[in-house]
Structure formats: structure tokens, C-alpha cells
Amino acid sequence: MVEAIAFYLxxxxxxxxxxxxxxxxxxxxxxxxLAAGMIFISAFFFLLDADFLGVVQIIVYSGAVMALYAFGMxxxxxxxxxxxxxxxxxxxxxxxxxxALLLVLIVLSPMISDKVxxxxxxxxxxxxxxxxxxxxxxxxxVPFEVAxxxxxxxxxxxxxxxxxxxxxxxxxxxxxxxERSKGEQQ
Amino acid sequence: xxxxxxYLVLAAILFSIAxxxxxxxxxxxxxxxxxxxxxxxxxxxxxxxxxxYGDLTGQLFAxxxxxxxxxxxxxxxxxxxxxxxxxxxxxxxxxxxMKG
Numbered sequence: 689m690v691e692a693i694a695f696y697l698x699x700x701x702x703x704x705x706x707x708x709x710x711x712x713x714x715x716x717x718x719x720x721x722l723a724a725g726m727i728f729i730s731a732f733f734f735l736l737d738a739d740f741l742g743v744v745q746i747i748v749y750s751g752a753v754m755a756l757y758a759f760g761m762x763x764x765x766x767x768x769x770x771x772x773x774x775x776x777x778x779x780x781x782x783x784x785x786x787x788a789l790l791l792v793l794i795v796l797s798p799m800i801s802d803k804v805x806x807x808x809x810x811x812x813x814x815x816x817x818x819x820x821x822x823x824x825x826x827x828x829x830v831p832f833e834v835a836x837x838x839x840x841x842x843x844x845x846x847x848x849x850x851x852x853x854x855x856x857x858x859x860x861x862x863x864x865x866x867e868r869s870k871g872e873q874q
Numbered sequence: 875x876x877x878x879x880x881y882l883v884l885a886a887i888l889f890s891i892a893x894x895x896x897x898x899x900x901x902x903x904x905x906x907x908x909x910x911x912x913x914x915x916x917x918x919x920x921x922x923x924x925x926x927y928g929d930l931t932g933q934l935f936a937x938x939x940x941x942x943x944x945x946x947x948x949x950x951x952x953x954x955x956x957x958x959x960x961x962x963x964x965x966x967x968x969x970x971x972m973k974g
Contacts, residue, residue: 788887808930
């Protein structure tokens with residue numbers, strides 16, 4: 689019963705927050721409601737006994753990703769409303785509605801679930817975080833390491849792209865101008 | 875009683891919201907927000923299937939999706955900042971530089 693109440697409450701909250709994110713004209717409102725929606729989504733993970741995933745969701749999404757967006761938005765002018773011209777609202781909502789209908793039909797259709805067998809079954813002996821760790825560091829060790837390298841590459845790329853010579857705009861000037869200004873400083 | 879179908883329908887609804895955002899947004903930053911919603915909707919579906927089939931693989935895929943989303947944001951935001959410095963706005967319509 690508690691599970692049902694929590695599910696419907698958080699489902700309503702998440703849908704409301706994400707609708708604000710999608711529909712809002714103000715970038716700051718959109719970002720704040722997106723952060724709230726991320727935290728509400730972690731509630732589903734706790735409901736689904738995926739404790740570690742819920743904690744990671746809060747730390748990575750609400751902590752890292754939204755903070756990155758917040759810092760990134762300092763570069764953009766977010767006080768004025770986002771000007772968007774939409775040629776036809778009708779076709780957007782029609783297409784999205786059709787896809788939504790299709791998705792719901794797909795997930796409502798009965799799955800051939802008797803054949804599904806758990807590869808790495810959950811056990812009651814160890815907690816969720818421990819079980820995830822055991823599977824992650826045995827069966828999924830190579831993808832885990834590849835993901836680590838990918839994050840490193842992304843970090844270096846982000847640093848290079850956003851912060852290299854922040855005092856002068858590397859993109860507005862052409863290369864010779866930058867070289868010249870460097871020569872003048874020396 | 876909450877079943878797997880409940881969670882899957884919720885994930886489908888959230889994915890459709892993200893789809894509305896992707897289709898109707900012209901601002902690139904808002905487009906990024908919509909992508910994050912789509913990734914999160916898929917994460918919910920993975921976690922739900924993981925629980926109701928008693929299999930941990932779904933949760934692990936959700937972890938990898940989170941890692942991919944984090945690196946996507948890092949690189950994408952860097953590119954967005956460079957584009958903003960260059961053009962002064964991040965509208966999708968200004969992305970075309972070739973006339974034809």
C-alpha cells in the first residue's frame with residue numbers, strides 16, 4: 689500500500705517537473721525543475737530495491753550533471769526568455785502522441801516472460817551495493833574500465849573546450865591574431 | 875499492487891515528454907535537458923525490469939547509461955560554450971553555415 693502511494697506520488701511529481709522542463713520558456717526554471725525531477729526519479733530506484741543506483745542518481749545527476757549545467761549557464765544569457773519559433777505545434781504533439789501510444793502498446797503487450805531467466809540473480813544474503821559490486825567487478829570489468837577511460841576523455845575534452853585561454857576568446861579570433869597577441873605580451 | 879507494467883508505462887510517458895521537448899525545442903541547452911529526461915526514463919525501465927526479473931544486469935546497464943550521460947554533458951557543454959562565443963546565441967537555426 690505504501691509502495692503504491694509512493695509510486696503514484698512520485699510519478700505525478702516527476703511528470704509534472706519534466707513537463708515544466710520541456711514547456712518552460714525560462715532556462716533557469718527548466719534547469720531547476722529538471723534537477724528536482726532527477727531527485728524524484730531516485731525515489732523510484734529506492735522503491736525498486738536498487739539502493740546503490742538511487743544514491744548514484746542523486747550524486748551524479750543532481751550533483752555533478754546539474755552543477756555542470758548551472759556553471760555552463762553562466763556563459764549564456766539566461767535572464768531573458770528563450771525565443772523559439774515553432775512552425776507547427778500540431779505536428780509536434782501529433783508525432784509525440786503517436787509515439788507515446790505506440791510505446792504504451794508495446795509495454796502493455798504480454799512479454800514472453802517464461803523464457804526469461806536471470807543471468808545474475810539477486811540474492812538476499814548480500815546487500816544491493818555489494819551484489820552490484822560483485823557483478824560489476826567480475827562480469828562487467830572490461831566495460832567498467834572502458835567507461836572509466838571514456839569519462840577521462842570526456843573530462844579532458846570538457847576542460848580543453850571550455851576553459852582553454854578563457855581570458856581571450858579562442859573562437860572569435862583567428863589563429864594568427866592569438867599568436868600576435870601572445871607575441872605582444874612577451 | 876505496483877507491477878512491472880506500471881513502471882514501464884511511467885517510463886514510456888517520461889520518454890514521450892522528452893520526445894516532445896526534443897521535437898519542439900530550438901534552443902540547444904533546452905534540447906540537452908530533454909535528452910537527459912529521455913536517458914532517465916530508460917533508466918527507470920531498466921531498474922524496474924531488473925527488480926521484477928530478479929536480475930542485476932538491468933541496474934548495471936543503468937550505471938553505464940549514467941556514465942555515458944555524464945560524459946555527454948561534459949563534452950556537449952564545452953562545445954556549446956564555444957558555439958556561444960562564436961555566434962552569440964545557441965539557437966538550432968543558426969547552426970547552418972552553408973547557404974544552399
